[in-house]
Amino acid sequence: MRGVRPFLLLATREDDGVADAEHAAVLRYGGLAEDELVRVRLERGPMPPLDPEGFSGVVVGGSPFCTSDPEASKPPVQRRVERELSALLDRVVAADVPFLGACYGIGTLGVHRGGVVDRTHGEPIGAVPVTLTDAGRADPLFGALPPVFDAFVGHKEALRVPPPGAVVLASSPECPVQAFRTGGHQYATQFHPELDVEGIVERVTVYRGAGYFPPEEYERVVERLRASRADVPPLLLRRFVERYRR
Numbered sequence: 001m002r003g004v005r006p007f008l009l010l011a012t013r014e015d016d017g018v019a020d021a022e023h024a025a026v027l028r029y030g031g032l033a034e035d036e037l038v039r040v041r042l043e044r045g046p047m048p049p050l051d052p053e054g055f056s057g058v059v060v061g062g063s064p065f066c067t068s069d070p071e072a073s074k075p076p077v078q079r080r081v082e083r084e085l086s087a088l089l090d091r092v093v094a095a096d097v098p099f100l101g102a103c104y105g106i107g108t109l110g111v112h113r114g115g116v117v118d119r120t121h122g123e124p125i126g127a128v129p130v131t132l133t134d135a136g137r138a139d140p141l142f143g144a145l146p147p148v149f150d151a152f153v154g155h156k157e158a159l160r161v162p163p164p165g166a167v168v169l170a171s172s173p174e175c176p177v178q179a180f181r182t183g184g185h186q187y188a189t190q191f192h193p194e195l196d197v198e199g200i201v202e203r204v205t206v207y208r209g210a211g212y213f214p215p216e217e218y219e220r221v222v223e224r225l226r227a228s229r230a231d232v233p234p235l236l237l238r239r240f241v242e243r244y245r246r
Contacts, residue, residue, distance in 0.1 A: 194234065
C-alpha cells in the first residue's frame with residue numbers, strides 16, 4: 001500500500017509449512033495486505049540490513065529454539081539468531097519502535113531487557129484461561145480484550161522474573177507472566193495471538209517429537225485441541241496493526 005510503512009515479521013521456523021502458516025495467520029488476523037508485511041526467515045541465513053524505524057512495527061513469532069537452553073548446547077544458527085535479534089532490539093528500544101513478540105518473542109524481549117527466562121513456568125499444549133491484570137485492563141492495546149479469555153499455549157520455558165520496569169499485563173494459573181510491556185510500545189505474550197484451532201493442530205503435528213508431550217499422546221492432544229476455542233487472542237494482532245499502522 002503506497003504511503004504505508006509495512007510491518008516486519010521475523011521468523012525462525014525451519015518447517016516450510018509451519019513458517020508459511022504463521023505468515024498467513026499474521027496477514028489474516030492482522031488485517032494486512034501482502035505488501036504490508038515483510039517476512040524474514042532468520043533460520044535461513046544472516047539477518048539482512050534492516051532499519052526498524054522504517055517499519056510500522058516488528059513482530060517476532062514462536063520458534064523451536066529455547067532462550068534458556070545452556071549456551072554450549074545451542075546450535076550455531078540459534079546463537080547467530082539470538083545475537084542478531086538482540087542487536088535489532090537495541091535499536092527497537094532506543095527508537096521506541098512498536099514490537100510484538102509471541103512465545104519465543106517473550107523470551108527474546110524479556111532476556112534483552114534484563115528478565116529471567118527458565119523452565120519454572122512451562123505449560124503443556126492447550127488452551128488456558130488468561131486474566132488481564134489491572135495494568136492490562138488499562139493498557140491501550142490489551143484493554144480492548146475481555147478481562148479473561150482462553151488462549152493457546154505450549155512452551156517449555158517462560159519468563160520467571162520480568163525485566164526491571166516492565167509492566168505485567170496478563171497471567172494464567174501456571175504462568176504468572178503471560179504478557180508484559182516495556183518502554184512505550186514494546187509488547188510480548190507467552191500465548192499465541194496468531195493461532196486458531198487448525199493452526200495449533202498443525203504445530204503439534206509437526207513438532208510431536210520435539211518433547212512438548214509424549215508422542216503416544218498425540219491423538220489425545222489433538223482431540224483436546226479440537227474441542228477448545230481461543231477466539232480472542234487474534235484480536236490482539238488486529239489491535240496492534242490498527243494502533244501502529246503508519
